Amino acid sequence: MWWLVAVARTKQRWLPAVLITLVVAMAVLFGSVQASATVSLPPRTADEILAMIARTEVRALSGTVEQTAELGLPEVPATGAGVAPGSASAMELLTGSHTARVYLDGPFKARLQLLDRLAERDVVVNGGDAWFYNSADNSATHLTAPVPSSAEVPSFAGPRESLPPTPSPDMSARDVPTPEAMASRFLAAIDDTTEVSVGESSSVAGRSAYRVSLHPRSTETLVDSVTIDVDSETGLPLGVEVRAKGQSEPAYSLAFTELHLSTPDAALFEFAPPPGATVMEKALPAKPVPTMPTPEGSPATSQPRPSVTGQGWDSIIALPAGSAPPELTSNPQFAQTMQPVPGGRALTTSLVSVLILDDGRIYAGLVPLERLQSAAAAQ
Amino acid sequence: MSAETAAPHSAGIVRPGIGWALLGSELSVLFRRLRTWAMLIALAAVPILIAVAVKLSSRPTTPGRGPLFLDRITQNGLFVAVTALVVCVPLFLPLTVGVVAGDTIAGEASLGTLRYLLLAPAGRIRLLLVKYAGAVAFCFAATATVAASGALAGVVLFPVGPVTLLSGDTISVGESALRSLLIAAYITVSLLGLSAIGLLISTFTDVPVGAMAATIVLSVVSQVLDNLPQLEWLHPWLFSHHWLGFADLLRQPISWTSFADNGLLQAGYIAVCGALAYAKFSNKDVLS
Numbered sequence: 001m002w003w004l005v006a007v008a009r010t011k012q013r014w015l016p017a018v019l020i021t022l023v024v025a026m027a028v029l030f031g032s033v034q035a036s037a038t039v040s041l042p043p044r045t046a047d048e049i050l051a052m053i054a055r056t057e058v059r060a061l062s063g064t065v066e067q068t069a070e071l072g073l074p075e076v077p078a079t080g081a082g083v084a085p086g087s088a089s090a091m092e093l094l095t096g097s098h099t100a101r102v103y104l105d106g107p108f109k110a111r112l113q114l115l116d117r118l119a120e121r122d123v124v125v126n127g128g129d130a131w132f133y134n135s136a137d138n139s140a141t142h143l144t145a146p147v148p149s150s151a152e153v154p155s156f157a158g159p160r161e162s163l164p165p166t167p168s169p170d171m172s173a174r175d176v177p178t179p180e181a182m183a184s185r186f187l188a189a190i191d192d193t194t195e196v197s198v199g200e201s202s203s204v205a206g207r208s209a210y211r212v213s214l215h216p217r218s219t220e221t222l223v224d225s226v227t228i229d230v231d232s233e234t235g236l237p238l239g240v241e242v243r244a245k246g247q248s249e250p251a252y253s254l255a256f257t258e259l260h261l262s263t264p265d266a267a268l269f270e271f272a273p274p275p276g277a278t279v280m281e282k283a284l285p286a287k288p289v290p291t292m293p294t295p296e297g298s299p300a301t302s303q304p305r306p307s308v309t310g311q312g313w314d315s316i317i318a319l320p321a322g323s324a325p326p327e328l329t330s331n332p333q334f335a336q337t338m339q340p341v342p343g344g345r346a347l348t349t350s351l352v353s354v355l356i357l358d359d360g361r362i363y364a365g366l367v368p369l370e371r372l373q374s375a376a377a378a379q
Numbered sequence: 380m381s382a383e384t385a386a387p388h389s390a391g392i393v394r395p396g397i398g399w400a401l402l403g404s405e406l407s408v409l410f411r412r413l414r415t416w417a418m419l420i421a422l423a424a425v426p427i428l429i430a431v432a433v434k435l436s437s438r439p440t441t442p443g444r445g446p447l448f449l450d451r452i453t454q455n456g457l458f459v460a461v462t463a464l465v466v467c468v469p470l471f472l473p474l475t476v477g478v479v480a481g482d483t484i485a486g487e488a489s490l491g492t493l494r495y496l497l498l499a500p501a502g503r504i505r506l507l508l509v510k511y512a513g514a515v516a517f518c519f520a521a522t523a524t525v526a527a528s529g530a531l532a533g534v535v536l537f538p539v540g541p542v543t544l545l546s547g548d549t550i551s552v553g554e555s556a557l558r559s560l561l562i563a564a565y566i567t568v569s570l571l572g573l574s575a576i577g578l579l580i581s582t583f584t585d586v587p588v589g590a591m592a593a594t595i596v597l598s599v600v601s602q603v604l605d606n607l608p609q610l611e612w613l614h615p616w617l618f619s620h621h622w623l624g625f626a627d628l629l630r631q632p633i634s635w636t637s638f639a640d641n642g643l644l645q646a647g648y649i650a651v652c653g654a655l656a657y658a659k660f661s662n663k664d665v666l667s
Contacts, residue, residue, distance in 0.1 A: 017658035021651050028647075064636070096608070101634070113546060115634070118465065118626045120545040133547035138451065140547065258636075265632075274543035276454045 039201055039208040041232050046196045049210045052235030053187065053228075056180075060105045061236075063205065063259035065178065068097040070249045071349035073337070094349075099257075102178055103264040110176045111268050123176065124271040131271040140273040145284035179254050183228045183237035186214060193217050193312030204229045204238040205256040221313035221366050222351055229255065244350035251351045309375060316365035316375050324360040341373070398505050401496075405513045409479070415517070418475040419524050425471060426463030426529030430456075434536045456533025457542055457555050461562070461629070463529040464522070468566060468622050472521055473598035476570050479517045480577020481591030483510040484660065488585040494665050503661050507578070511653070514574040515567075522566045526559055548631040558628055565625040569641060572618035572648030573598055579656040582663060618648050 044052075073095050103111040114121040122133040130143040190196065199211035209229040216223050222244055229239040239255030273279045307318050338345035344357035348369050355363040355372040361379075363372040409415055433452045446465045448458040484507075487493040496506055533539070542555035550558070577594040584590050601619040604610055614620050621644060624637030 013661045014658045017654035020654035024647050024651055113630065115627070115630070118545075118623055120547075120630060122547050131547075135545040135547065138543075268632075271547065272549075274547055274549050275541070276451065276543070277547070 039203050041201045041208055041210060044198065044210060046198050046212055049198065049212050049230050049235075050187065050190075050196070052210075053183065053230055053237060054235075056231075056235035056237075058180075058234050058236045058261055059107070060263040061259060061261050062101070062103045062264040063256045064099060064101050065254060066097060066099050066257050067093075067177075067252075067254045068250070069094050069252050070247070071095070071244075071251055071351055072247075073349055100177075102176060103268050104176065104178070105263055105266070105269065109269045111264075112176050122271075124269060125176070126269045126271070129271075131273070133271070133273070133277070137278075138274070138276065139278045139280070141280045141282060142273070143282050143284055177254065179229075179237045179240050179256060182240040182254050186226050186228070186240065189312065190214065191312055193314075199227060201232070202229060204231075205259040207238060207259065208232045209238050216313040218313050220368075220371060222353070222368060223313055223366050234261065242351060247350050251349075310365070310367075313366055314371070316363055316367060316372060318375065318379070319362040321357075322360040323362045324356050341369070343376075346372070398509070401499070401505065401509045402512055405509050406516055409513050409517060410520075415479070418478065419520065422467065422471060422475060422521055422524050423528035425467055426459050426525060427532045429463055429466065430459045430529075430532035430536050451543065452533065453537060454540075455542060456535075456537030456539050457530065457552070457559075459533035459537070460526045460529030460559055463525050464562060464566060464625070465623070467525050468569075468625075469602060470599075472525070472566065472570060473573055473619075474595055475521050476514070476518055476573055477577055477594035477598060478591045480514045480574040481581050481589075481594045482587045483514060483578050484581040485584050485587040485590045486581075488665070489587050497665055504657055507582075507653075507657055507660055511574065511578050514578065515571060518570040518574060519563075519567045522563045522570070526563045530556075530559065544631050545626060545629045546631040550631075558633075561628050561633075562625045565628060565638060565641065566622075568638075568645055569619075569622050569625075572645040572652075575649045575652035575656070576618070579652040579659070582656045582660040616644075618644065620644065 071094055099115045101111075101113040101115065108125070108127050110123070110125040112123040114123075116136070119134075119136040121135070122131070124131040124133070128145050130145070132141040132143075133139070193216060195215040195217055197213045197215065199213050201208060201210050203209065209231055212228045212230060214226040214228070216225075224243040224245045224247075226243075227241045228237050229241075230236070231238050238259065240253065241250045241255070242252040244251035305320070307320075309316050309318060335345070338347050338354075338356065340346075341355070344355060344361075346356070346369050347354040352364065352366055353369045353372050355369065355376060357363075357376060361376065363376055365372060429449075430452065433449070446462050448462045448465075452458045452462060484493070487496060497503065539552060541549040541551055542558075543549050573594065576597060577590065580593045580597075581587070581590040598619060601617045602622075605614055605617050605620055621637050621641035624641055627634040627637045
């Protein structure tokens with residue numbers, strides 16, 4: 001029977017190894033379960049929660065936000081290890097996930113740090129000064145403008161506007177893409193076409209939050225639902241999630257992963273370009289005109305006026321002929337991402353469709369491409 | 380029969396001394412080996428090569444191309460150390476650490492010295508701990524060699540001044556030295572999991588080259604998997620996932636999230652691999 005003893009001893013020796021592995025596995029499981037635990041909060045109606053958002057008085061915060069986009073766009077190839085990422089492209093920001101640190105202090109001081117792998121893109125807004133810094137190519141852009149009065153929010157503002165990779169001329173602290181800024185754009189659009197309901201409360205960035213869901217009543221739009229997580233204490237929106245029809249993963253989400261409601265260090269909002277950086281100076285007109293960010297070199301005379309047709313979630317934004325600058329349409333990268341359609345090129349995602357016609361007309365909306373084409377044909 | 384059960388009754392008093400003596404002899408054997416010195420010299424050559432190449436090339440480096448900070452070396456020599464670490468982390472450092480960690484037990488077994496080590500009343504667990512401590516010491520020595528040689532080459536060949544962080548803010552030379560130390564500490568921590576894996580593989584074989592190769596191959600496989608977007612769910616569990624996260628120490632303010640995540644991940648690998656290595660090693664029939 002000596003071998004039985006030997007087997008027992010062998011098993012005994014493996015026991016601590018098995019136990020430690022189990023403990024580690026349990027810790028991992030417990031950690032992930034705790035992260036998604038629901039919390040119990042006193043029940044509130046949708047109107048009460050919406051009123052909480054409107055009343056929120058959080059003006060200073062520092063936190064980390066994470067943006068995830070699953071729009072069905074082709075994945076931009078990941079940069080290899082140790083290689084600095086190339087110049088930022090708008091497409092790159094609309095695929096995969098990105099992490100950014102946000103610092104806000106009042107309406108005119110903001111800093112956004114987009115944390116890339118081995119690189120960083122910074123936006124620093126301090127009063128009338130705005131700095132954009134890209135560590136990958138060590139370039140800085142300085143915008144000077146008079147302190148904006150009340151921020152004019154563009155009428156159509158989908159997820160495309162978040163985390164702007166290029167300096168957009170209507171930059172103020174309010175436009176820093178926080179869940180609050182995103183939520184306010186969706187909440188502003190609430191009307192008869194939207195059904196508002198209260199979901200199960202959750203925990204976001206370690207804070208208990210109410211969840212409001214917005215369901216479009218229309219069947220034409222690509223949007224299935226928009227959920228907003230609202231901090232139960234302050235009424236600050238902590239996370240926004242947009243779901244597209246026929247897609248199990250959220251098409252777009254922006255949420256805090258870390259949040260402190262204290263005033264950030266004032267030195268964070270002071271920016272001086274580092275020695276050796278290429279600095280570009282830009283002055284803005286006295287009154288910032290909210291337009292879509294156009295690439296440089298487009299003639300200043302062609303500031304197109306967008307017109308909106310349709311209502312609520314079905315609305316289509318249309319820009320007249322000549323809106324698409326020829327530099328853009330001749331860009332090979334543009335040709336790669338846009339699929340050719342009769343009379344122009346189109347970008348279809350699970351949430352947004354954009355149609356650019358050969359004569360320079362642009363149509364965009366949270367609707368299928370066919371709706372854009374019929375709207376274009378109607379004019 | 381294990382050495383633990385064979386230990387004399389009075390060993391309890393003697394053991395701590397023996398543990399330290401064993402560690403001392405392990406370190407002196409490790410750092411007196413020609414192979415260890417050859418690896419450290421090869422690592423030290425990387426930043427020197429980078430610095431000399433940048434110094435000799437007449438064309439200015441285009442920003443955004445090549446490894447991190449390569450374009451800024453000419454303005455500030457202190458960037459040589461960071462650039463060299465970025466270059467070394469994916470391959471050269473895992474290569475040398477794999478050699479040392481894979482050699483720990485299997486090397487002694489192949490030389491026939493393992494049984495003599497176990498004859499001393501030290502116990503197998505103590506021997507494993509000492510061997511692992513030796514590998515950890517090498518991790519730190521390797522990282523510090525790259526950082527120090529890079530700083531030296533940069534100071535000699537290029538001007539030195541305030542350092543620009545990824546966030547665009549500048550810090551003084553003194554603070555940049557502090558951050559370089561932090562980066563060295565981060566990379567040392569990053570390599571601890573790989574060392575534990577090397578130690579585990581080393582207990583399974585008497586052929587040190589096999590253990591070294593397996594460890595190095597695993598480090599490459601882990602990094603390849605980390606770059607496949609289809610395996611996104613797996614990425615946070617790969618021991619190489621946070622290897623390049625030391626860039627977070629070059630932001631203003633420092634982002635400690637990746638430091639903490641990395642430490643936790645490596646601790647998990649150490650716990651699991653260490654426990655498995657102990658189980659295997661204490662069951663092992665030491666024949667050589």
